[in-house]
Structures are given as C-alpha cells and as structure tokens.
Amino acid sequence: MKPLLSAKGLTRRFGARVACRDVDFDLWPGEVLGIVGESGSGKTTLLNCLAGRLTPELGSVTYDSAAYGTVDVHDLSEARRRLLSRTEWGFVNQDAREGLRMGVSAGANIGERLMAVGARHYGDIRRTASDWLDRVEIERDRLDDRPTAYSGGMRQRLQIARNLVSEPRLVFMDEPTGGLDVSVQARILDLLRSLVDSLHLSAVLVTHDLGVARLLTHRLMVMQGGAVVEDGLTDQVLDDPQHAYTQMLVASILPV
Amino acid sequence: MTDGTYNYAYLDEQTKRMIRRAILKAVAVPGYQVPFGGREMPLPYGWGTGGIQVTAAIIGRDDTLKVIDQGADDTTNAVSIRRFFAKVAEVATTTRTEEATVIQTRHRVPETPLSEGQILVFQVPIPEPLRMLEPRETETRTLHALSEYGVMQVSLYESIARHGRISKGYNYPVMVNGRYIMSPSPIPKFDNPKLDRSPALQLYGAGREKRIYAVPPYTPVKSLDFDDHPFEIETWEQCCELCGSKESFLDEMIVDDDGKRLFVCSDTDYCERRRTLPEAAE
Amino acid sequence: MMNTTSSLSSGPRASSALMSALEARGPKEHDGPVLKVAGLTKSFVVHAHGDLALPVLRDVALAVSPGECLALVGPSGAGKSTLLRSLYGNYRADTGSIRVHHDNAWTELVGAEPRTVLDVRRRTMGFVSQFLRVIPRVATVDVVAEPLLRLDADPAEARDRAEFLLALLNIPQRLWPLPPATFSGGEQQRVNIARSLIVDYPILLLDEPTASLDAGNRDRVVELISQRRDAGSALVGIFHDLGVRELLANRVFEVSP
The missing domain is CATH 3.40.50.11310 (Bacterial phosphonate metabolism protein PhnH)
Known part of the structure; x- marks a missing residue:
C-alpha cells in the first residue's frame, strides 16, 4: 500500500515569519489526520500548502491520484491540479460562504461539480443533489433555496454535500465546525464522522478544538510556531501527551 | 485619402x-x-x-x-x-x-x-460570457484556458430551477x-x-x-443546454403583419393609443423583399 | 472471524440457542501466547512541573494465551491501568516490546505507526473500559454496531447482533434508538460492553468491566466475558471485585510500583 498524500520538508514563510517549518508526514488511505494547535501555529498554512492552494518555499507534496498515478502536487499543471481538486479532492472551508456560491440555489451548488465533469441531464443532477441534501439532513424541499436563506449549520452541511457529491478520495477541512453553536457542531461532527466512514474518505482536518479532533481523527499532529512538535495516534496524544506544548494544550481543556 | x-x-x-x-x-x-x-x-x-x-x-x-x-x-x-x-x-x-x-x-x-x-x-x-457568474477577469481567463465551464452550466441549471426552462432569450451562450x-x-x-x-x-x-x-x-457552434432540456428557439402564433412570414423573428409593436399590437419582421430587408418580389415570398 | 454472524439473524431476543451460538463462535485456535510483553517501561514526564518524571512500569514481562484470563493485581497506584492502556497503545511505552498475534504474524506495537495500532484494534484487540465516550446524536444500537460495521459486516446483521447484545445486557428496547448520552452510568457502561464485545477479538483488555453494575447485570457481563474466554479469547483485565476476579481469571499478574 502507498500513502495517499506525502509531505516532505514543507516550509513556508510570510516575510520573516515562519508559518510552517520542515513538516513531514504520510497520510494513508482511510486515515483522518488532525492538525491541532493554537491560532497562528501554522495549521491553515500547512493545509493550504497540502491542497496546492499555497506554494511552499521548500519541500514537496506528493499525491497518489486515481487518474494520474503518483503526482507532485506543486509540479502539476494548474489544469490538472484544479481538475484534481474538484474530482478527487474536497475542501471544506470554515466560512461556508467562501466554499459556496451564495447567489445560486442549493441544487446548483451541489450540482456544480457534476456539471463541471460533464453531467448534462438536469433531472439526474437534481435527483443527485436532492439525495445529497437528504444525506446531510437538509429538507429536500429546500433544494431551490439559496444558501443565503440557510442557517449557519445548514450552510456548512450544504458545503459538505457540494464537496462530497463527486465522491472525492481526500478531503481537506479547515475548522469545519468553527464559529457554530455547540449543538449545531455536534450534528456536523456526527455527519462528518459517518460520511468519512461510509465513503472511506481520507481527510486532513485542521482544528483548534481537541474535542473535535478526538471524535473525528485517527491521528494527530500538534503544531507550535510552525513546527510539528508531536504526532501519533489521536487518543494516545490526548491521553498521554509527551511534549510540553501538547501537555499544556490538553491541560487547558475544560472538563465536561 | x-x-x-x-x-x-x-x-x-x-x-x-x-x-x-x-x-x-x-x-x-x-x-x-x-x-x-x-x-x-x-x-x-x-x-x-x-x-x-x-x-x-x-x-x-x-x-x-x-x-x-x-x-x-x-x-x-x-x-x-x-x-x-x-x-x-x-x-x-x-x-x-x-x-x-x-x-x-x-x-x-x-x-x-x-x-x-x-x-x-x-x-x-x-464579450465575456462568464462575467455575470465570475466577476474576476483573471479567474474567467483561467476558466476559459482550462475549459472549466461548470459554472456556465450552473447558471442554466439555475434558470430551469427558477423558471422551469432556460429563460435566457438573448445572448444565449x-x-x-x-x-x-x-x-x-x-x-x-x-x-x-x-x-x-x-x-x-x-x-x-x-x-x-x-x-x-x-x-x-x-x-x-452549439448552444448550451441539458439533455432533458434541449435548446429551443422561440416561435410565434402570429405571422408578420406586412409580409406574412411565419419563419422570421418578429418584433412586437404597439401602434396606437389603445395598445393595439402588431407583429412585424425585425429584418427589414427580408420583409421588404418578400413584399416586393412575390417569388421571394414563396 | 465474522463468518458465523449469520447464525444470529433470528432477531434481538436472547434465546438460549443464540447464547450457545455466541458461545460457539470465537477466534481461531492458535498455539501458545497471542500477546507477549517484554521489558516494558513507562514513565510520565510532566513538563509543567519542571520535567518531573514519574516512573510507573519497570521491565514488565508477561504473555497471555488463548483461553486465558490474566488478572492484573496490585495496590492502587501500582500502574495496573497504565499497563492495560499501554497494551492498547493508548499510552506510549518508553521502551520494551508489546507484540500481538495479528493476521497470523507478530506485530510490534511499541513505536508502531498509528495505522498499525488502529488495524490491530479494529480486528484483533478490544478494550472494555469503564466509561463510554459518547458520540453525540448516534443511536445506541448504532453505537454498538459500529465496530462490526468497520469490518465491513453486513449492516442488517451488525444491527441484529447489536440488538441481541443490548437485550442480553438488559438495555430496554425503547432506549435502543436513543443516543446513550442521557443514560444512567450503569446503562452507559453496559452499552460500552456491548460495543466492545460485538466483534470477537482474539485479545480483550478489560478495565473494571463490572464497576458500576448491579448484581444481576454484573453476572450477565461476567457470563458473557467468560464465554469469550472459553471460546479462545485471550483476556487481560483489572477486576477489583474479588468475586468477579475469581470467576474470570485463571492467572494473576502482580503489578508493583
């Protein structure tokens, strides 16, 4: 078996500030990797480098593509990278407004990826979109509503449906439950968890919420000041943290 | 000069x-x-x-x-x-x-x-067919360069979802x-x-x-559409008031203060030729 | 391992026929130990307190064979729980070796890749803890069925088996569709036991499996676990209740601080 995604020596600076430094890891098929750390620790920069949205100064990201074999994400032509990112990949933004087209209906939002790869049957697209609304627990009769008429939690679920409709193999998630009410968060976590299981997705999830990380991820990387200070099995990192920073993070959670 | x-x-x-x-x-x-x-x-x-x-x-x-x-x-x-x-x-x-x-x-x-x-x-x-969907010129150029036209189809989808058919009558991509x-x-x-x-x-x-x-x-040159909503051109019940054409694109004109409507060919040359040359009309 | 689940398709009621069906199932026979520990050392370093090191386990060695139940004994604070959690990979051993018989080969867990540990946990080694880590909004029956579904079991069969175990553990049927978050401590623990026992793990780690149960339920759980042992699972557990330890353990292992 080959890793699905490999990062080697990834480094990215913004001016004098190091956003991520010398990050190495392999993501294996079916794995959900969590990247945790406080704000400013370089999590999102790393995620963007992995997803090809940001070019690292040093290092490489290789991806084992179903269509093209093993490819260097940052060496790919833009055409291929964009094609990958709407067929084999998904990207769930913290702010659903960035990941959705707010001016068109939910159905059009979900259908876009299908149409982008050549779906041309309105009825079929609509049926698929409607099934996906159902899967993300949005009433089917909201299919023709625009996301502007949706609540925050519904928007996030719509964004998830819009990404997963093309049955990607790898999903990048940036604080997918950030900024939502706790009850709404729980629903999204549960949804993501069951979708990841049933679709055999691999995922890289950035979060500062260790509870989210425990529920969704198999493995954790703890980042501090742009560097990975600890990584391992999620429950092991959280229950037996080794690094001083991880111990501090774990100790700062309020017990429930 | x-x-x-x-x-x-x-x-x-x-x-x-x-x-x-x-x-x-x-x-x-x-x-x-x-x-x-x-x-x-x-x-x-x-x-x-x-x-x-x-x-x-x-x-x-x-x-x-x-x-x-x-x-x-x-x-x-x-x-x-x-x-x-x-x-x-x-x-x-x-x-x-x-x-x-x-x-x-x-x-x-x-x-x-x-x-x-x-x-x-x-x-x-x-000139840019994607302009209403994507305001950034750099992005529309990329979309053309990569033939990434899902968004155009999205707009047609949206039209059917709202109006039951592709409602675009002019400037149809x-x-x-x-x-x-x-x-x-x-x-x-x-x-x-x-x-x-x-x-x-x-x-x-x-x-x-x-x-x-x-x-x-x-x-x-293919007009975009869906398999189950194929491209169709408009038709009229009326024919041209002046030349009697059933095939040409008709303009609707209001000709008096009572709102009387008249349909005439939009193509004046075509219409005139049909009127002056009987063989052109049939 | 999963090939006999079809015999349970008759429904959730705990009949004696089903009980014996459950009894008959079990891990494949393997001669000799399936879990071998050698030179295991574990200490905790608390960085917030001037890198204070607390040694807990020193040079632990043990081996467990199918059909055995090894009880960890020792005074409170001796490191029984730490040892059990280290075996499961929940705690990171400093040095030494923890090897499990997995996929007809020996797999080293100390320093193993997370995915290796997860694969061992999925198919070979189960853990029954005192506390259920509740997943929000998931129905009890699905919480229980999940480990089996992860092994790509047929969903209907997994559900049948989950219902069977829930009935066996006296969880009222009306609770099955509800998430266990609001259940009593005893009910949550029994849900957790059902979840941990739905897969026939060749190795089962038990951390006070009967701690907050009443006498009737405790007996049920003891009966279930002893069936697993007799069917050929290798068990390692912490049992404070001497009666329970008596019934389950056929060997003890002294953990000393």
Missing part, C-alpha cells in the same frame, strides 16, 4: 494592422477573446465602436457594406455608420443582405442565409468548435442556429472592453 483630413477608413494604418493581427489570431482560435488596443472612435461606447474598428480594419474599396441595428437598415445608428464608411472608406452601401460583402450588425443575424465570402461583424457590449464558450452578443437565441457552420466569417468586436473574437466559416 478622402478629404485630406482622415486616413482611409478613418483609422491609421498601424492601428488597422494591429486590429488585423488580432482578427487573424481570433480566426485561428475560434471563440477565444483576443485583446486589442482599441482606439477612441467618433461615437460613444455602446454605439458600436468595437464593430466599427473591426469593419474599418477589414474594409476595402471593392466592398459593399450593409449595416443593421436590431435587424433594421433604417435606424439612426445603422444609417450613421453606413454613411460614415461611405464617406471615409469610399465603399458602396446596400440594404440587401445577399449583395453585401461586409455586414455590420447590432443584435441580429439576417434572415437571408449568408454565403461564402461574406463577413458578418457583430457589435459586442460585453454557445460552445465554439467544442472548445471555447462564447457570447454571441445580444442576438436573440432565435439566431443561434444561424451561427452554426455558417459559410460566412463571423467577427465580433467589443469596443469598451477591447476584445475581438471570431468564428471562421463552417465552424460548429
């Missing part, structure tokens, strides 16, 4: 060469929008500055020019442009479609089928030669089928946005 003040066909030779180069490139890459260094013209943007520059760059003394505006030869704009070129390019003008070698048009394709050797010059207000999505300028979708594999050369000029694009003769 016409009157010693202006160069032949108004534009200087350098400019015409530059526009011709843009046209050649546009012909070589059907449907691709070629930027060009548009000049100030003696009429405001929106009145056909793009079309006029294209016409000026290709016209010669042997040409016969026809100018139509919404299908009519006799509107102010059409008459002005015709007279302009008669003066600065010393060309013959006509209202007869089949006699013209160059036809500059705003918002229509003539009903009379075009033939090889003819050039149809469109005046284009907004087309796929040129299976590669580039193109705005056919605000012609009624009724005219879209005439663009497909037309024997005439189609040149499109956008003055404000300084873009030229083209469809060479016999190039496939």
Whole structure:
C-alpha cells in the first residue's frame, strides 16, 4: 500500500515569519489526520500548502491520484491540479460562504461539480443533489433555496454535500465546525464522522478544538510556531501527551 | 485619402494592422477573446465602436457594406455608420443582405442565409460570457484556458430551477468548435442556429472592453443546454403583419393609443423583399 | 472471524440457542501466547512541573494465551491501568516490546505507526473500559454496531447482533434508538460492553468491566466475558471485585510500583 498524500520538508514563510517549518508526514488511505494547535501555529498554512492552494518555499507534496498515478502536487499543471481538486479532492472551508456560491440555489451548488465533469441531464443532477441534501439532513424541499436563506449549520452541511457529491478520495477541512453553536457542531461532527466512514474518505482536518479532533481523527499532529512538535495516534496524544506544548494544550481543556 | 483630413477608413494604418493581427489570431482560435488596443472612435461606447474598428480594419474599396441595428437598415445608428464608411472608406452601401460583402450588425443575424465570402461583424457590449457568474477577469481567463465551464452550466441549471426552462432569450451562450464558450452578443437565441457552420466569417468586436473574437466559416457552434432540456428557439402564433412570414423573428409593436399590437419582421430587408418580389415570398 | 454472524439473524431476543451460538463462535485456535510483553517501561514526564518524571512500569514481562484470563493485581497506584492502556497503545511505552498475534504474524506495537495500532484494534484487540465516550446524536444500537460495521459486516446483521447484545445486557428496547448520552452510568457502561464485545477479538483488555453494575447485570457481563474466554479469547483485565476476579481469571499478574 502507498500513502495517499506525502509531505516532505514543507516550509513556508510570510516575510520573516515562519508559518510552517520542515513538516513531514504520510497520510494513508482511510486515515483522518488532525492538525491541532493554537491560532497562528501554522495549521491553515500547512493545509493550504497540502491542497496546492499555497506554494511552499521548500519541500514537496506528493499525491497518489486515481487518474494520474503518483503526482507532485506543486509540479502539476494548474489544469490538472484544479481538475484534481474538484474530482478527487474536497475542501471544506470554515466560512461556508467562501466554499459556496451564495447567489445560486442549493441544487446548483451541489450540482456544480457534476456539471463541471460533464453531467448534462438536469433531472439526474437534481435527483443527485436532492439525495445529497437528504444525506446531510437538509429538507429536500429546500433544494431551490439559496444558501443565503440557510442557517449557519445548514450552510456548512450544504458545503459538505457540494464537496462530497463527486465522491472525492481526500478531503481537506479547515475548522469545519468553527464559529457554530455547540449543538449545531455536534450534528456536523456526527455527519462528518459517518460520511468519512461510509465513503472511506481520507481527510486532513485542521482544528483548534481537541474535542473535535478526538471524535473525528485517527491521528494527530500538534503544531507550535510552525513546527510539528508531536504526532501519533489521536487518543494516545490526548491521553498521554509527551511534549510540553501538547501537555499544556490538553491541560487547558475544560472538563465536561 | 478622402478629404485630406482622415486616413482611409478613418483609422491609421498601424492601428488597422494591429486590429488585423488580432482578427487573424481570433480566426485561428475560434471563440477565444483576443485583446486589442482599441482606439477612441467618433461615437460613444455602446454605439458600436468595437464593430466599427473591426469593419474599418477589414474594409476595402471593392466592398459593399450593409449595416443593421436590431435587424433594421433604417435606424439612426445603422444609417450613421453606413454613411460614415461611405464617406471615409469610399465603399458602396446596400440594404440587401445577399449583395453585401461586409455586414455590420447590432443584435441580429439576417434572415437571408449568408454565403461564402461574406463577413458578418457583430457589435459586442460585453464579450465575456462568464462575467455575470465570475466577476474576476483573471479567474474567467483561467476558466476559459482550462475549459472549466461548470459554472456556465450552473447558471442554466439555475434558470430551469427558477423558471422551469432556460429563460435566457438573448445572448444565449454557445460552445465554439467544442472548445471555447462564447457570447454571441445580444442576438436573440432565435439566431443561434444561424451561427452554426455558417459559410460566412463571423467577427465580433467589443469596443469598451477591447476584445475581438471570431468564428471562421463552417465552424460548429452549439448552444448550451441539458439533455432533458434541449435548446429551443422561440416561435410565434402570429405571422408578420406586412409580409406574412411565419419563419422570421418578429418584433412586437404597439401602434396606437389603445395598445393595439402588431407583429412585424425585425429584418427589414427580408420583409421588404418578400413584399416586393412575390417569388421571394414563396 | 465474522463468518458465523449469520447464525444470529433470528432477531434481538436472547434465546438460549443464540447464547450457545455466541458461545460457539470465537477466534481461531492458535498455539501458545497471542500477546507477549517484554521489558516494558513507562514513565510520565510532566513538563509543567519542571520535567518531573514519574516512573510507573519497570521491565514488565508477561504473555497471555488463548483461553486465558490474566488478572492484573496490585495496590492502587501500582500502574495496573497504565499497563492495560499501554497494551492498547493508548499510552506510549518508553521502551520494551508489546507484540500481538495479528493476521497470523507478530506485530510490534511499541513505536508502531498509528495505522498499525488502529488495524490491530479494529480486528484483533478490544478494550472494555469503564466509561463510554459518547458520540453525540448516534443511536445506541448504532453505537454498538459500529465496530462490526468497520469490518465491513453486513449492516442488517451488525444491527441484529447489536440488538441481541443490548437485550442480553438488559438495555430496554425503547432506549435502543436513543443516543446513550442521557443514560444512567450503569446503562452507559453496559452499552460500552456491548460495543466492545460485538466483534470477537482474539485479545480483550478489560478495565473494571463490572464497576458500576448491579448484581444481576454484573453476572450477565461476567457470563458473557467468560464465554469469550472459553471460546479462545485471550483476556487481560483489572477486576477489583474479588468475586468477579475469581470467576474470570485463571492467572494473576502482580503489578508493583
């Protein structure tokens, strides 16, 4: 078996500030990797480098593509990278407004990826979109509503449906439950968890919420000041943290 | 030189060469929008500055020019442009479609089928078909470059979802030669089928946005649609009040203060020919 | 391992026929130990307190064979729980070796890749803890069925088996469709036991499996676990209740601080 995604020596600076430094890891098929750390620790920069949205100064990201074999994400032509990112990949933004087209209906939002790869049957697209609304627990009769008429939690679920409709193999998630009410968060976590299981997705999830990380991820990387200070099995990192920073993070959670 | 003040066909030779180069490139890459260094013209943007520059760059003394505006030869704009070129390019003008070698048009394709050797010059207000969906020029260029046209289909999907059918009646997007999505300028979708594999050369000029694009003769031009919502042109219950045509694009006119409506051909040359020549009518 | 689940398709009621069906199932026979620990050392370093090191386990060695139940004994604070969690990979051993018989080969867990540990947990080694880590909004029956579904079991069969175990552990049927978050401590623990026992793990780690159960339920759980042991699972557990330890363990292992 080959890793699905490999990062080697990834480094990215913004001016004098190091956003991520010398990050190495392999993501294996079916794995959900969590990247945790406080704000400013370089999590999102790393995620963007992995997803090809940001070019690292040093290092490489290789991806084992179903269509093209093993490819260097940052060496790919833009055409291929964009094609990958709407067929084999998904990207769930913290702010659903960035990941959705707010001016068109939910159905059009979900259908876009299908149409982008050549779906041309309105009825079929609509049926698929409607099934996906159902899967993300949005009433089917909201299919023709625009996301502007949706609540925050519904928007996030719509964004998830819009990404997963093309049955990607790898999903990048940036604080997918950030900024939502706790009850709404729980629903999204549960949804993501069951979708990841049933679709055999691999995922890289950035979060500062260790509870989210425990529920969704198999493995954790703890980042501090742009560097990975600890990584391992999620429950092991959280229950037996080794690094001083991880111990501090774990100790700062309020017990429930 | 016409009157010693202006160069032949108004534009200087350098400019015409530059526009011709843009046209050649546009012909070589059907449907691709070629930027060009548009000049100030003696009429405001929106009145056909793009079309006029294209016409000026290709016209010669042997040409016969026809100018139509919404299908009519006799509107102010059409008459002005015709007279302009008669003066600065010393060309013959006509209202007869089949006699013209160059036809500059705003918002229509003539009903009379075009033939090889003819050039149809469109005046284009907004050349970018994706503009309403994606405001960033850098992004629309990338979308064209990568043939990433899902978003265009999204807009058609949305139209069906809202109106039960694709409601776009004008400026209906087309796929040129299976590669580039193109705005056919605000012609009624009724005219879209005439663009497909037309024997005439189609040149499109956008003055404000300084873009030229083209469809060479016999190039496939497909109107976008869905398998279960195929492209359809509009039809009328009525026929032309003047010539009785059932096949042409009709304008609806209100003719008196009581709101009496009348349907007449939008293409004045076509309509007139049918009325004056009985054999043309059947 | 999963090939006999079809015998349970008759529904959720705990009949004696089903009980014996459950009894008959079990891991494949393997001669000799399936879990071998050698030189295991574990200490905790608390960085917030001047890198204070607390040694807990020193040079632990043990081996467990199918059909055995090893009880960890020792005073409170001796490190029984730490040892059990280290075996499961929940705590990171400093040095030494923890090897499990997995996929007909020996797999080293100390320093193993997370995915290796997860694969061992999915198919070979189960853990019954005192506390259920509740997943929000998931129905009890699905919480229980999940480990089996992860092994690509047929969903209907997994559900049947989950219902069977829930019935066996006296969880009222009306609770099955509800998430266990609001259940009593005893009910949550029994849900957790059902979840941990739905897969026939060749190795089962038990951390006070009967701690907050009443006598009736405790007996049920003890009966279930002893069936697993007799069917050939290798068990390692912490049992404070001497009666329970008596019934389950056939060997003890002294953990000394």
